Amino acid sequence: MELLPENLQLLRTQVALVTGASRGIGRAIALELAKYGATIVVNYAASSAAADGVVETITSAGGSAVSLQADVSQADQVDTLINAIIEKFGRIDILVNNAGITRDTLLLRMKPEDWQAVIDLNLTGVFLCTRAVSKIMLKQRSGRIINITSVAGLMGNPGQANYSAAKAGVIGFTKTVAKELSSRGITVNAVAPGFIVTDMTNDLGNTEEILKLIPLGRFGQPEEIAGMVRFLATDPAAAYITGQVFNVDGGMVMA
Numbered sequence: 001m002e003l004l005p006e007n008l009q010l011l012r013t014q015v016a017l018v019t020g021a022s023r024g025i026g027r028a029i030a031l032e033l034a035k036y037g038a039t040i041v042v043n044y045a046a047s048s049a050a051a052d053g054v055v056e057t058i059t060s061a062g063g064s065a066v067s068l069q070a071d072v073s074q075a076d077q078v079d080t081l082i083n084a085i086i087e088k089f090g091r092i093d094i095l096v097n098n099a100g101i102t103r104d105t106l107l108l109r110m111k112p113e114d115w116q117a118v119i120d121l122n123l124t125g126v127f128l129c130t131r132a133v134s135k136i137m138l139k140q141r142s143g144r145i146i147n148i149t150s151v152a153g154l155m156g157n158p159g160q161a162n163y164s165a166a167k168a169g170v171i172g173f174t175k176t177v178a179k180e181l182s183s184r185g186i187t188v189n190a191v192a193p194g195f196i197v198t199d200m201t202n203d204l205g206n207t208e209e210i211l212k213l214i215p216l217g218r219f220g221q222p223e224e225i226a227g228m229v230r231f232l233a234t235d236p237a238a239a240y241i242t243g244q245v246f247n248v249d250g251g252m253v254m255a
C-alpha cells in the first residue's frame with residue numbers, strides 16, 4: 001500500500017479503532033483509513049500474526065498502527081482495549097464495528113449456543129464497543145461510528161436466523177444511537193455488504209445460484225466496502241449523514 005500525499009490525507013489527525021481488522025473486510029478498512037492518514041488500532045481475536053502483518057503493511061508505508069487483541073463480545077476485554085487506546089493515543093475519532101462471525105444452520109437444527117455466539121459478537125459486541133467509545137467521543141464533541149451490518153439483516157437468508165437477527169439488530173441500534181449522539185457532533189451509520197470475497201464466504205456452495213441474485217453479476221471485494229467506510233469517516237463529505245444504512249451489494253437489495 002501507499003499513503004496518499006500529505007495534503008490529501010483527510011484523516012491525518014484521527015485515531016481509528018477497527019474491530020476484527022486482522023483479515024477480510026476489517027483489514028481492507030484498516031488499510032484504507034491508513035491511506036488517508038489515520039492512526040489505526042488493528043483489533044483481532046486470535047490471529048496475532050495476521051494482525052501484526054496489517055500493522056507492518058501500514059507502518060512500512062509510513063503510516064501509524066498498532067495491533068491489540070480483545071474479544072469484543074466480552075465487556076471487560078472491551079474496557080481494557082479502550083483504556084489501552086486512550087493511554088497510548090489520548091483519543092478515538094473513528095470506531096468501525098466490523099468484527100463478526102457466522103454459525104449457519106437451518107432454524108430447526110440451530111443450537112442455542114449457535115444463536116448465542118452470533119448474537120454475543122455481532123450485536124452485543126457492537127453495543128459494548130459503541131458504549132465505551134461514545135463516552136470518549138461525547139467528551140471530544142466529535143466522532144464517527146460505522147457499523148458493518150449485512151444484506152441478511154435487511155432481506156433475511158435461509159440458514160442465518162442468528163446472523164440476520166443480529167445484523168437487523170445492528171440497524172435498529174445504529175438509528176437509535178445516531179439520534180442519542182447527534183447533538184454532540186457524532187454520526188452513526190451502517191454499511192450493509194452483500195457477498196464479499198473473504199474467509200467468511202469461502203464456503204458458499206452453489207455460487208452460480210447466488211450470482212443470479214446479484215445484478216452486477218459478481219461478488220464484491222473487501223476494498224469496495226472499505227471505500228464506503230472511508231467516505232463515511234471523512235469530513236466534510238459525510239458530516240451531514242447520520243442514522244443511515246448504505247448497501248454495498250452489487251445491487252442485490254433495491255428498496
Ligand code: NAP
Pocket residue numbers: 019020021022023024025026043044045046047048050070071072073097098099100101121148149150151192193194195196197198199200201
Ligand atoms: P472474516 O474474514 O471472517 O474476518 C472476521 C474478523 O473478525 C477477523 O479479523 C477476526 O479476528 C475478527 N473476530 C472474530 N471474532 C472476534 C471477536 N470475538 N473479537 C474481535 N474480533 C473478532 O469476516 P469478513 O467477511 O471480513 O466480515 C467482516 C464483517 O463484515 C462481519 O461483521 C461480517 O458479518 C460482515 N459481512 C461480511 C460479508 C461477506 O460477504 N464477507 C457480508 C456482509 C457482512 P481473528 O482473525 O483474530 O479471528
